[in-house]
Amino acid sequence: MNRLYSALYETAMVAALLAGALVLWQLGVAVFRPPAIILPAPTDIWAEFISSPGFFLRMAAFTLYTTLAGFALAVVLGLVLAVGIVHSKFLERTVYTLLVALNSVPKVALAPLFVIWMGTGIEPKIAIALMLALFSVVIDAVLGLRTVDPDMVNLARASRASTFDILRKIRLPNALPSIFAGLKVAISFALVGAIVGEFVAGSEGLGFAILTAQGQFDTPRVFVCLFLLGLLGTVLFYVVEAVETLLLPWHVSKRAVPGSDH
Amino acid sequence: MAYVSIDRVSKAYASPRGPVHALEDIVLDVNEAEFVSILGPSGCGKSTLLKCVAGLEKVTGGSISIHGEKLSGPPLEMGMVFQRDVLLDWRTILDNVLLTAEFAHIRRSAVIDRARALLARFGLAGYEGRHPWELSGGMRQRVAICRALLTDPKLLLMDEPFGALDAMTRDDLNLELARIWQETRKTVVFVTHGIQEAVFLSDRVVMMDRNPGRIVEIIDIDLPRPRALALRETPEFGRYVAHIRHLFASLGVLKDDAPAEAEAIARAAAGGHGR
Numbered sequence: 001m002n003r004l005y006s007a008l009y010e011t012a013m014v015a016a017l018l019a020g021a022l023v024l025w026q027l028g029v030a031v032f033r034p035p036a037i038i039l040p041a042p043t044d045i046w047a048e049f050i051s052s053p054g055f056f057l058r059m060a061a062f063t064l065y066t067t068l069a070g071f072a073l074a075v076v077l078g079l080v081l082a083v084g085i086v087h088s089k090f091l092e093r094t095v096y097t098l099l100v101a102l103n104s105v106p107k108v109a110l111a112p113l114f115v116i117w118m119g120t121g122i123e124p125k126i127a128i129a130l131m132l133a134l135f136s137v138v139i140d141a142v143l144g145l146r147t148v149d150p151d152m153v154n155l156a157r158a159s160r161a162s163t164f165d166i167l168r169k170i171r172l173p174n175a176l177p178s179i180f181a182g183l184k185v186a187i188s189f190a191l192v193g194a195i196v197g198e199f200v201a202g203s204e205g206l207g208f209a210i211l212t213a214q215g216q217f218d219t220p221r222v223f224v225c226l227f228l229l230g231l232l233g234t235v236l237f238y239v240v241e242a243v244e245t246l247l248l249p250w251h252v253s254k255r256a257v258p259g260s261d262h
Numbered sequence: 263m264a265y266v267s268i269d270r271v272s273k274a275y276a277s278p279r280g281p282v283h284a285l286e287d288i289v290l291d292v293n294e295a296e297f298v299s300i301l302g303p304s305g306c307g308k309s310t311l312l313k314c315v316a317g318l319e320k321v322t323g324g325s326i327s328i329h330g331e332k333l334s335g336p337p338l339e340m341g342m343v344f345q346r347d348v349l350l351d352w353r354t355i356l357d358n359v360l361l362t363a364e365f366a367h368i369r370r371s372a373v374i375d376r377a378r379a380l381l382a383r384f385g386l387a388g389y390e391g392r393h394p395w396e397l398s399g400g401m402r403q404r405v406a407i408c409r410a411l412l413t414d415p416k417l418l419l420m421d422e423p424f425g426a427l428d429a430m431t432r433d434d435l436n437l438e439l440a441r442i443w444q445e446t447r448k449t450v451v452f453v454t455h456g457i458q459e460a461v462f463l464s465d466r467v468v469m470m471d472r473n474p475g476r477i478v479e480i481i482d483i484d485l486p487r488p489r490a491l492a493l494r495e496t497p498e499f500g501r502y503v504a505h506i507r508h509l510f511a512s513l514g515v516l517k518d519d520a521p522a523e524a525e526a527i528a529r530a531a532a533g534g535h536g537r
Contacts, residue, residue, distance in 0.1 A: 149348055161365035250351045
């Protein structure tokens with residue numbers, strides 16, 4: 001009960017803070033009257049959204065779809081790679097080293113190349129989202145799979161457990177907290193990747209909408225897209241966190257501590 | 263025939279400062295249904311020896327046979343208990359106990375009654391659905407023992423199982439272990455740095471020294487069974503303890519009582535990360 005109450009309280013505080021900022025913004029615009037092209041009032045931004053909600057929601061849905069597709073592929077590919085890297089010295093020396101080297105390249109700079117390879121459809125955008133999200137999935141999964149108590153593995157080996165059983169029953173569950181830390185970073189990176197993909201080429205998505213609105217100096221429209229992006233990023237992050245709480249009720253950070261109110 | 267036969271076993275590691283002789287020329291036979299303790303200071307290789315018997319580490323010289331068969335990996339019908347309980351936080355107590363059966367691909371329905379009975383035997387009835395973090399250190403180690411006993415192994419290997427527990431809990435568990443051994447007559451190899459514990463539990467105590475890790479003496483503990491804690495106040499018990507203490511003192515391992523006790527306390531306080 002305490003937990004629920006404090007969660008509601010925190011949410012209310014955040015909402016109040018945001019509402020306060022919007023009110024200040026509105027007042028600031030009313031008092032200083034900056035040109036609408038520099039800073040539109042929140043009411044103007046809302047009016048812009050209401051004028052064509054279908055368009056904005058379609059753009060947001062496209063970006064969401066690209067992000068989720070890239071993220072899902074990054075999770076599957078990342079976990080497979082991590083398991084391989086942990087179990088094979090060869091893969092560790094080749095794939096892992098290559099990934100670390102690749103990660104130090106500003107991956108956004110590779111986006112135009114993906115457009116040349118895959119065209120201007122949704123594929124290059126998913127590929128960029130995948131590429132940006134992949135690294136944090138692999139790094140944290142490898143870390144989690146490795147940091148297992150050696151005696152836990154000894155116990156399993158002493159019971160003549162197979163390598164697959166050790167992976168399934170010990171290493172993977174043990175790595176889940178670390179994997180989820182990676183997933184929370186990865187979901188944000190996937191969104192960045194989707195937007196970058198839409199910036200480079202395309203005719204749909206919030207990134208595309210921002211770029212066209214900028215070309216027409218339609219600042220309110222840019223702001224609508226930014227708000228939607230912020231909303232999308234926040235919701236995606238909390239969805240991953242909710243899944244984590246659901247899957248890891250046993251983890252230290254998720255336990256309900258009696259007598260504590262957070 | 264000996265159940266565990268350790269024949270001139272040695273183990274050396276390569277290290278930057280040259281080879282380290284963790285074990286040298288270890289000869290030891292453990293009979294069926296015998297309780298043998300391996301006692302020695304930190305770094306004498308007693309845990310390494312146990313891991314070699316468990317088939318978890320390879321020997322670099324000599325050989326180990328279990329029930330007449332030369333060891334080439336973890337043997338069948340062996341249970342193991344470590345200093346840390348290594349319970350899995352994401353499993354309930356019951357599911358933690360059932361883990362060894364899962365690894366052996368034994369059906370859950372075939373062992374679940376035994377798991378419950380074992381937990382009840384160790385005073386943990388009613389805790390089946392709890393999670394490890396809800397239990398005290400002593401209870402957790404009891405669960406770890408239940409897990410090792412689940413598949414009714416002939417050989418039980420214990421690596422300083424009570425080293426991280428406080429003295430009272432340790433007494434409790436010593437007594438429970440003695441009782442369980444009395445009932446089941448398993449072959450037990452028990453690694454410890456506690457002299458009293460070793461004498462109280464064992465048929466024989468194997469004393470080891472370090473640099474290189476080797477056996478210095480094996481003594482028979484000829485005390486009546488079943489044993490109660492009051493046994494520790496008898497002069498016979500005291501003589502065994504004194505003998506072992508003198509031997510370690512003559513080897514320079516023990517200077518007096520105080521440092522050893524202090525070390526034991528420090529180990530317990532360190533939460534069992536020392537070895």
